[in-house]
Amino acid sequence: MSAWLRQHRQALGSALRRLGVLNAVVIGVALSLPAGGYALLDSLRGVAGRLALDTQLSVFLHPEAKRAEAEALGKLLRADGRILRVRFVPRDEALKDLAAVQGMPEVIEALGRNPLPDAFVVTSEPRSLEALAADLARLPPVAHVQADAAWARRLAALAAIGRLAVWLLSALLGIGLVAVTFNTIRLQILTQRDEIEVSKLIGATDAFIRRPFYYLGLLQGVVGGAVALAIVAAGLWGLNQEVAVLAQSYGARFSFTFLSPGDASAVVLFAGVLGWLGAQLSVARHLREIEPR
């Protein structure tokens, strides 16, 4: 094994011995807030995406409109440049969909006939949605155009605010993480003052002296990030127990999902980099003060 590798292993070992559990927990708790917030928002966005309401219009025809009229309208819609996608939902199919919902077959039975009209589901650019809805409502076979965009937009706006809050929280707690590491390393340098001074006297390079502190900062951040993930996982698990009961009472199925592997590694990486940065700042500031005399 080369001397260089051996020195790095030594520095890592020394950092591991000095790693404080409490510091890692403090960092973990702080990071669990933005990481958890992100996981919640991500799960909600999954739901919003499934509903796909933000850019869709439902165009209902008059119940007595003929199939030929519907086909003519379909051609018209497909020719419109503002429209990205058109899906025709025949009334029979709509009834079948409805019948799949719990409790509905009885209701349909009671009606005795299909009360649903033919419909088109139209996807367009979000910007032209309002104008398009107004235009479509004026066409002869169209009875009603429903733009479910209003509340979807409100939800999206709320989610955007939530995302902004998560980012702000991340930034603030990231600065906190750097500060915590800065201070830990400062204290560590003070406790090892004698060792550092003697090492400098007998020929240790600056790089050799700094290395364990860099590793300490990095490790503290990484362990803190892992603690944050554990807290988020435990929190979501607890939350999901309750959410499942609530969702079931609505006949729905929903649960908050944990961060994707990519996001989870990003949290750990982010924490590690910030820890390293804190160590770097602290070492640059405090190691210079220790010069043998």
Add this chain to the structure above:
Amino acid sequence: MVSFSAVAKRYPGGQEALKSVSFSLEPGELAFLTGRSGAGKSTLLKLIPAIERPSAGSVIVNGQNVAALKRGAIPYLRRNIGLVFQDQKLLYDRSVFDNVMLPLAFSGQAPREAARRARAALDKVGLLARERSNPIQLSGGEQQRVAIARAVVNRPALLIADEPTANLDAESAARVLEIFVAFNQVGVTVLLATHDQALVECYGKRRLHLEAGRIE
């Protein structure tokens, strides 16, 4: 090995520790640096491993001008110089053995070879049996011998000691001095600062006397 020419050292605040010091030390030589307390002995010794920089003049060690050395080159200079201090500067959070191992960690020695060298150094100062002890459990003379073992473990060509016997009783002091003489006999250049004139005279070696910032 070591050569001072017209070296002056003024500390910030105007205090002049050395006025004009010139001398040179041949390889394999053993010399005593004498003078009253405060005559500048420590300052002179600190110039050699670049703990202090001269205000004027040149300090040549092993053919290198220490005064002009870049900061990054200083550790490599120090690895070739064994330093022994009046207060041994041992680390009390680890064993005698680990104290002696410290300089070997920087130079990236293989662990087995490093341990072998550390034991050899401890053996030379007669403390191999105490390798597992904490330095705090050792007497002053023994601690000074541990410091010597640490200074020589990298096999430096030059050994510098600042009042290594100042805090020791006569018997321990004689034992410590004998160790320095023994290293000198195998070719190590030794420069020893002391204010104990009697000690110097009984060895009959070269003497550099520092007075009023000059060497007589």
